Amino acid sequence: MKVSTRRIVQSLTIIILVVCINLFLLLPTKNLSKSTQQVVAQPKLQEAMQSEANKHVKQLRDQHFRTTAGKHEEHIWTKGEHNEEKGPSPSSSTLGPTELRDVFISVKTTTKFHKSRLDILLKTWFVLAREQTYFFTDGEDKEFQKRTNGHMINTKCPTVHNRIALCCKMAYEYDAFIESKKRWFCHVDDDTYINVPRLVKTLQNYNHTEDWYLGKPSLSHPIRIPDRSNPGHEIAFWFATGGAGFCISKSLALKMLPYASGGRLNSACDKIRLPDDCTVGHIICHVLGVKLTVLSTFHSHLEGLWMIKPDDFHKQITFSYAKRNRANVNVVSINKGFSSQIDPSR
Secondary structure, three states: OHHHHHHHHHHHHHHHHHHHHHHHHHOOOOOOOHHHHHHHHHHHHHHHHHHHHHHHHHHHHHHHHHHHOOOOOOEEOOOOOOOOOOOOOOOOOEEOOOOHHHEEEEEEOOHHHHHHHHHHHHHOHHHHOOOOEEEEEOOOOHHHHHHOOOOEEEOOOOOOOOHHHHHHHHHHHHHHHHHHOOOEEEEEEOOOEEOHHHHHHHHOOOOOOOOOEEEOOOOOOOEEEEOOOOOOOEEEEOOOOOOOOEEEEHHHHHHOHHHHHHHHHHHHHHHHOOOHHHHHHHHHHHHOOOOOEEOOOOOOOOOOHHHOOHHHHHHOOEEOOEEEEOOEEEOOOOOOOOOOOOOOOO
């Protein structure tokens, strides 16, 4: 009886403590000093939002198990050991495989590239993912709005190519994905070709209810920046270059809510003074502690695209290109196919 009584008392004490903490957090701050409000409000807000994000992740996982049972073919996943060539090893958990309808594809662009870049995308890979692809631009364009079936999002961000403009559009991309309630957020630039079937097949190797950050860095080492909260020190982290494209699982995207939602991504960019893809990597790898899973099948214009063997084209997820002038062209090498007169984008 003494042991039982002691346990009851301990349980009541814990309950009372939790209630008191919650009541404290809910108290209005108008009676606090201004400096105290600043100290209390920020951590309390982030803690509350992170708690809410974790709750969403749990609900997502529970709901998925309830709704997918018996509706899809059995597919096995885990977050075990993996590398560039081999996906996660199987576990006892079974989930329905990811399909194209589960993927949100966002393309960052700008008004001056609608004709020269978007026209090519709309004639190629876009036809395979019309309903899943959205274009985030900085101005109205009735022609392309019609051609994309209303999937042109005018962010009204600056039309220049700088950190502020890039981060502004990425903030819109992230919020749009959260609203879509899809499994995967995949970002590319407007000079990127997506092998849509290979993208879906690759995502089927990863569990969207776990934390996955898939992409390819443009550097051979982690980026290092000053730690502004700790003068004299540096922080290092990896990031997937936006030029090659990257994908983020829904579980991970939800955990980013306190740092990226509602325009907070802009503040995060300003804090580290780096572009959008670097900031996404900072939030994921440094703040949340999730590692970048490097996939060699993402390709940006920052690498030698001519080195990709034609026999391996079908295995790749993305291709980019760079054409500064006739003598300086970085594209995949195609021996057979259309001539440059028929296909000027070659």
